[in-house]
Amino acid sequence: xxxxxxxxxxxxxxxxxxxxxxxxxxxxxxxxxxxxxxxxxxxxxxxxxxxxxxxxxxxxxxxxxxxxxxxxxxxxxxxxxxxxxxxxxxxxxxxxxxxxxxxxxxxxxxxxxxxxxxxxxxxxxxxxxxxxxxxxxxxxxxxxxxxxxxxxxxxxxxxxxxxxxxxxxxxxxxxxxxxxxxx
Amino acid sequence: xxxxxxxxxxxxxxxxxxxxxxxxxxxxxxxxxxxxxxxxxxxxxxxxxxxxxxxxxxxxxxxxxxxxxxxxxxxxxxxxxxxxxxxxxxxxxxxxxxxxxxxxxxxxxxxxxxxxxxxxxxxxxxxxxxxxxxxxxxxxxxxxxxxxxxxxxxxxxxxxxxxxxxxxxxxxxxxxxxxxxxxxxxxxxxxxxxxxxxxxxxxxxxxxxxxxxxxxxxxxxxxxxxxxxxxxx
Numbered sequence: 001x002x003x004x005x006x007x008x009x010x011x012x013x014x015x016x017x018x019x020x021x022x023x024x025x026x027x028x029x030x031x032x033x034x035x036x037x038x039x040x041x042x043x044x045x046x047x048x049x050x051x052x053x054x055x056x057x058x059x060x061x062x063x064x065x066x067x068x069x070x071x072x073x074x075x076x077x078x079x080x081x082x083x084x085x086x087x088x089x090x091x092x093x094x095x096x097x098x099x100x101x102x103x104x105x106x107x108x109x110x111x112x113x114x115x116x117x118x119x120x121x122x123x124x125x126x127x128x129x130x131x132x133x134x135x136x137x138x139x140x141x142x143x144x145x146x147x148x149x150x151x152x153x154x155x156x157x158x159x160x161x162x163x164x165x166x167x168x169x170x171x172x173x174x175x176x177x178x179x180x181x182x183x
Numbered sequence: 184x185x186x187x188x189x190x191x192x193x194x195x196x197x198x199x200x201x202x203x204x205x206x207x208x209x210x211x212x213x214x215x216x217x218x219x220x221x222x223x224x225x226x227x228x229x230x231x232x233x234x235x236x237x238x239x240x241x242x243x244x245x246x247x248x249x250x251x252x253x254x255x256x257x258x259x260x261x262x263x264x265x266x267x268x269x270x271x272x273x274x275x276x277x278x279x280x281x282x283x284x285x286x287x288x289x290x291x292x293x294x295x296x297x298x299x300x301x302x303x304x305x306x307x308x309x310x311x312x313x314x315x316x317x318x319x320x321x322x323x324x325x326x327x328x329x330x331x332x333x334x335x336x337x338x339x340x341x342x343x344x345x346x347x348x349x350x351x352x353x354x355x356x357x358x359x360x361x362x363x364x365x366x367x368x369x370x371x372x373x374x375x376x377x378x379x380x381x382x383x384x385x386x387x388x389x390x391x392x393x394x395x396x397x398x399x400x401x402x403x404x405x406x407x408x409x410x411x412x413x414x415x416x
Contacts, residue, residue: 001239012368015368015369015370016368016369017369019258023251026251026254030245030246030250030251031243031244031245031246032239032243033239034243034244034245034246034250035241035242035243035244036238036239038244039238039241044247047246048246048247048249048250049253051246051250052250052253052254052257055250055254056254056257056258059254059258060371061371062368063367063368063369063370063371064370064371066228069228069232070232071231071232071235071236073235073236073239074231074232074235074236074239075228075231075235077231077235077238077239078201078231078235081201081203081235081238085203089206089207123233124233124234124236124237139202142202142203142204143202143203143234143237143238144238146203147203148203148204148206149204149206167199167202167204168195168199171194171195171198171199171202172191172194172195174198175191175194175195175198178233
């Protein structure tokens with residue numbers, strides 16, 4: 001994963017319309033961000049279009065990144081994720097294939113990340129672990145696939161209302177746990 | 184709704200937004216709220232910082248080359264002068280000249296000393312109550328930059344918030360004002376805001392992090408006209 005300080009410096013230059021800095025930012029991050037779009041949209045061409053639109057937004061929004069926030073990759077990944085979610089919602093509902101991958105395995109692979117990200121991730125994993133398994137699975141699925149309530153409900157074979165309340169309660173417990181643990 | 188009074192709900196919405204389970208109109212509305220409520224944007228940023236590292240853990244995959252080419256082709260020319268002069272009739276010009284203050288004169292000097300691109304043909308200077316220039320805003324249609332010229336002392340639980348006043352509309356938040364001398368980078372204006380339609384900018388004192396309602400909650404502290412530097416055209 002690229003260096004935080006380096007990326008923050010590049011973003012500050014991008015905010016001043018420095019095209020070379022933008023190219024460097026792209027080179028450092030695109031290969032990490034592409035899988036974010038790919039996993040949600042599940043198709044190379046769509047994911048490539050999504051990444052393209054997301055980078056145009058990164059160019060426009062670079063000035064909004066709060067220097068010192070310490071997580072330029074998280075910021076950029078969120079932009080890609082929102083773009084992918086917007087595009088996913090425009091697709092026909094019954095896209096094949098999203099059930100067949102084993103989404104429960106995610107989070108178990110280990111890749112070198114910067115230490116700050118690694119500790120955030122560990123904290124989240126610990127807090128997720130403490131949730132009841134139905135809440136945990138529903139949240140994981142919603143996050144991993146950017147699945148809608150409908151889709152999570154279909155997958156779990158549960159009523160929509162049940163799944164909604166799992167996710168809401170899960171998010172609130174997660175929030176309490178994260179705040180508690182990071183103090 | 185005054186979300187600030189419901190921190191749990193605000194956090195839940197922020198979490199659902201990042202998770203993606205906030206849908207359709209609710210999602211659009213929430214995204215709009217984020218732009219005028221810095222404190223809510225901060226909650227979203229927290230969720231992003233927590234959840235996003237999780238989505239970045241897969242092996243890197245290089246995107247097709249066409250992506251970069253597409254990005255470059257689509258880059259809005261931020262440095263180009265895409266601004267067409269506002270139509271200002273001669274009598275309006277007279278009015279503007281008469282309204283020119285010492286603050287504006289100072290600002291014009293600063294403008295002349297400014298590094299060239301990008302073109303920012305609109306400007307405004309906010310003076311404190313003793314008539315000293317504190318902030319200078321420069322803008323083009325959709326971008327703005329702010330220079331803070333002197334420190335402002337402010338209680339720790341308060342923020343100064345900048346508003347754009349568009350005739351016939353509710354004030355639109357342009358964000359929180361810095362209180363120490365310095366320059367912001369070039370910022371994108373809130374994206375529903377076209378600077379050409381802004382008549383005035385105004386400052387109010389708000390709770391720390393900005394107005395909880397998205398609208399000013401106190402009386403205007405300072406205000407300034409937006410002037411176009413295209414006067415001679």
